[in-house]
Each structure stands twice: as C-alpha cells, then as structure tokens.
Amino acid sequence: MTKEMDIGVAGLGVMGRNLALNIADKGFSLAVYNRHPDPVKEFAAAAGDKPVAACKTVEEFTRALKRPRRILMLVKAGVGVENTIAALKPHLEKGDILVDAGNEHFSVTERRERELSEAGIRYFGMGVSGGESGARHGPSMMPGGERAAYEELAPILTKIAAQHPDGPCVAYMGPGGAGHYVKMIHNGIEYGDMQLIAEAYDVLKNIGGLSNEELAETFSTWNQGELESYLVQITAHIFTVKDPEGQGQLLDAILDASSMKGTGTWTVQDAATLTAAIPTVASAVDARVLSSDKQGRVRISKVLPGPDPAKAAAVAQARGIDRKALVAAVRDALYASKLCSYAQGMNLLRLASIERKWDLDLPEIARIWQDGCIIRARLLSRIKAAFASDPQLPNLLLDPSLVEDLRGRQEGWRKVVSLAAEAGLPTLATSASLSYYDTIRRERLPANLIQAQRDFFGAHTYKRLDRDGDLHTEWSAGS
Numbered sequence: 001m002t003k004e005m006d007i008g009v010a011g012l013g014v015m016g017r018n019l020a021l022n023i024a025d026k027g028f029s030l031a032v033y034n035r036h037p038d039p040v041k042e043f044a045a046a047a048g049d050k051p052v053a054a055c056k057t058v059e060e061f062t063r064a065l066k067r068p069r070r071i072l073m074l075v076k077a078g079v080g081v082e083n084t085i086a087a088l089k090p091h092l093e094k095g096d097i098l099v100d101a102g103n104e105h106f107s108v109t110e111r112r113e114r115e116l117s118e119a120g121i122r123y124f125g126m127g128v129s130g131g132e133s134g135a136r137h138g139p140s141m142m143p144g145g146e147r148a149a150y151e152e153l154a155p156i157l158t159k160i161a162a163q164h165p166d167g168p169c170v171a172y173m174g175p176g177g178a179g180h181y182v183k184m185i186h187n188g189i190e191y192g193d194m195q196l197i198a199e200a201y202d203v204l205k206n207i208g209g210l211s212n213e214e215l216a217e218t219f220s221t222w223n224q225g226e227l228e229s230y231l232v233q234i235t236a237h238i239f240t241v242k243d244p245e246g247q248g249q250l251l252d253a254i255l256d257a258s259s260m261k262g263t264g265t266w267t268v269q270d271a272a273t274l275t276a277a278i279p280t281v282a283s284a285v286d287a288r289v290l291s292s293d294k295q296g297r298v299r300i301s302k303v304l305p306g307p308d309p310a311k312a313a314a315v316a317q318a319r320g321i322d323r324k325a326l327v328a329a330v331r332d333a334l335y336a337s338k339l340c341s342y343a344q345g346m347n348l349l350r351l352a353s354i355e356r357k358w359d360l361d362l363p364e365i366a367r368i369w370q371d372g373c374i375i376r377a378r379l380l381s382r383i384k385a386a387f388a389s390d391p392q393l394p395n396l397l398l399d400p401s402l403v404e405d406l407r408g409r410q411e412g413w414r415k416v417v418s419l420a421a422e423a424g425l426p427t428l429a430t431s432a433s434l435s436y437y438d439t440i441r442r443e444r445l446p447a448n449l450i451q452a453q454r455d456f457f458g459a460h461t462y463k464r465l466d467r468d469g470d471l472h473t474e475w476s477a478g479s
C-alpha cells in the first residue's frame, strides 16, 4: 500500500489506539505505527476490515501516506516524542505535517517547530482531552501551529471530535505552542476541579458522616444541576464500585497519595512567569505534593496537635447544622470555588495571549471544552456566553449573572471553610478560592504593610495614597 492513506497515527498506547479507531470509524483510511510491534498487530485485529495499513517500520508507515503527509504522534512526552521525531524525520518531506497530540510543554513544541521548519516540515502541537473514552468516541482537541496546516487537518479533526450542539469540539487555537498551552491550562483547571471535589468529599464524609452510598446519591443529584460535569458524574460512580479484593468500596482501599505527570506544575510555573494569580490551581498542585508523602504524614499525625478528625462530626452538630444544610453548603462552596478556579484559568489564558501574541479566543475555548474533555461542565456554556458578550471582561467573576450566583452562595461557602478549619480538615483549594474571591473584591488590603517592610529593609520605595511619586523613609530613625 503506497501513498493512499489519509492520515498516520504513530504511537498506539491508550490514546493513540483509541484515536486511531475513532479515525477509522469516521471513514478515513489510516496507517499506524508503534515503536514495539505488538500494539500494531493488536490494532490490525481490532480494526477488522477497515482501511488500515498496519506498519512494522517507519519506512512502511511514511510510504503508506498521501502527500503532504499528515501524522499524529501520540507517544510519551519528552524522550518518547524526541525518539519518534528522530525516527520519522529522515522519511518526511517538505510540506508534511507532524502533529504532537500528547501533552507537551508549549515552549518545547515551539522549539521543535523551529527546528523542523528548517527541513520544511510543518510541526504542530495539539492538546487532546477526554482520556481513553474521549479519544475513542470524540475528544476535545486544541490544535496550534501554522494555520494553513490546521486547515489541512480540519476535515479529519472536525469529524473525530466530540459533537456538541454548538459545533465540533475542536478549533484552531493560534500559532506556535498555543494549542499545547491551552491544553496545559485545561489540565490546571482539571487539577483544581478534582481537588475541590476531593475536599467536598472529605467534608461530607467526615463532618456530615455520609456513607459511600449517600455520597454517590449526593453527587448524582448535584450532577443534575449547576454542577453537572464529567468529573462530578464519574465521582458519583466511583463511590459505588465494590472492592474486588475485599469488603466495601474500592475507594476506601486506595492509598491516599496522589500522583501527577506535570501539567499542573507547568501551569503554576507559567502563571508565576506571567505574574498571574492562580491560587486554586496552585493549591491543587500543593495538595497532590503534600498527599504524596503518606509515611511522613502518618509520623507527623502523632506529633502535631489539632482537632481530632474522628470528632469532626461534632463540629456541625455543635453549630446546629444538620446533614441537609451541610450538603447544601458544600454544594454552594464547590460551585463558587469552581467559578474562582475557572476565572483564574481564563485570566491566565488572557494574559498569555497578550504576552505571546496568540490572539486566543476565550469564548471559542470555552465552547470546545463543553464536550469530549475531562473538564466538560454545564458551567462552560455560561463562561462562553460571558466572554462572548464582553470580550474585554477583566475577570470572569464580573459577569453580571455570575455575580448573582456568587451572591447566593456566600453563606454556604464561608460556612464550609470555617467548619472544616474548626474540625481540622484541610481545604487547600476551597479556602484558596474563597481567599482569592475576598482578595479581588477588597478595596484595601494589608499590602501597605508589605510595602513599608520592603522600604524599611531594602529602600524599595512605596507610594502614598494621597499623592504621586516613589517615596523612601528612613524608618529606623523614627523608632
């Protein structure tokens, strides 16, 4: 088979094989290749009589494709992508499009784009979200690079994407690393959502005393309202899964130490570079880091004083807060905190777009996140509408309808944070969201003292409220 196949997929791991099957289902012919041969054989068997060239070598793979070639790489980030590029490059020609569809740091994508452009190869970075099932049945995709290359990929991408009433969940994000950048922010928001949900679970379980069955019911009910989202939906299901190796639910047997591959950390690093505040996402990364040292926590739990977690339930009882009221308060806290988290993520996108001249379209990004991806949520249609009606909106939370949402959730939100603090339950992300909210809405902050201290020890100067100019005081002379 030579020069016949519409597109190639290199890398048949979890994402690659599912995306390749999705492509085949949509009527495109494809060539597939994998570093080790077994996944290629397995794929050929799974594809049945679909037009697939299952290639054992990169030579065979590149020969099988129509020119200019369109190739999607779905391989491990970093060394996996470097190796795959090195293997493919000698067989590629001027005009071919090579897409990294994994998670990669946008700056690395831009470096590779520059390097490959010397050989005339159009290198492209595309974030793909939706996990295994999204890749198989329709993911959300965030492509970035040369626009003309996108136009050549679009007929396939729009067909394989999740199909939402507002359109396929794919759109051109911008030049260079814009696509991988938007996916990175998507993942930062994903970290925030997951940590907020985990904290809601902790409060409901330990202060409210809800069983796994009751938690499943609660999250299921929430998933029918404003909190409707993929992550809330799968959380409801997780509470119901029995432990195949013991009594009770599997969740209770899972080690409480979370891992990560790095996209959340990249988000926090870039936010720091752009001086953007993303406390909810940063707290979610911190929470994963802190959780990972299980042994250390067990040791410290015997040393540091604080409320006994076993008595957490007594805190709500002492305040006369019954279960129904607690569940409603936690729902409000989760929703309001989630709004803050999305506001931080969208603001970071706005700032990055200005800094790197990407011209990111915020309503369009919210649109393509409405289906197929891990952070798909009912809230995204509101976010899309907010930025569409006011493209200059300085902060998502200032959208008039969201201001009303936040007004109605104050009491529950503050109650949850204070109850958790009293009970000794950490709520890193929920508290960070509330403090973010209180910080941005507060006219006067204690930053005057920071300025005085900086000027005291380093003559860094300060400004006065009542006149212009950079001033310095000999502070110790006055003491």
Ligand SMILES: NC(=O)C1=CN([C@@H]2O[C@H](COP(=O)(O)OP(=O)(O)OC[C@H]3O[C@@H](n4cnc5c(N)ncnc54)[C@H](OP(=O)(O)O)[C@@H]3O)[C@@H](O)[C@H]2O)C=CC1
Residues within 6 Å of the ligand: 010, 011, 012, 013, 014, 015, 016, 034, 035, 036, 039, 074, 075, 076, 077, 079, 080, 081, 083, 084, 101, 102, 103, 104, 128, 129, 130, 131, 132, 261
């Ligand atoms: N899993 C998920 O839910 C999601 C993953 N992603 C991203 O998609 C990309 C692929 O992930 P996923 O499919 O889960 O990964 P898998 O681990 O399932 O597959 C990894 C693929 O990379 C290849 N590979 C690994 N190491 C090397 C290497 N050193 N040199 C060459 N090839 C290598 C593997 O080849 P071999 O079989 O020969 O080992 C395999 O084809 C990653 O960037 C990931 O972050 C994005 C969204 C969701």
Ligand SMILES: O=C(CO)[C@H](O)[C@H](O)COP(=O)(O)O
Residues within 6 Å of the ligand: 103, 128, 129, 130, 131, 187, 190, 259, 260, 261, 262, 263, 264, 374
């Ligand atoms: O990109 C993804 C989902 O959108 C991947 O599942 C990613 O690996 C999740 O990040 P982490 O492993 O750090 O939790």
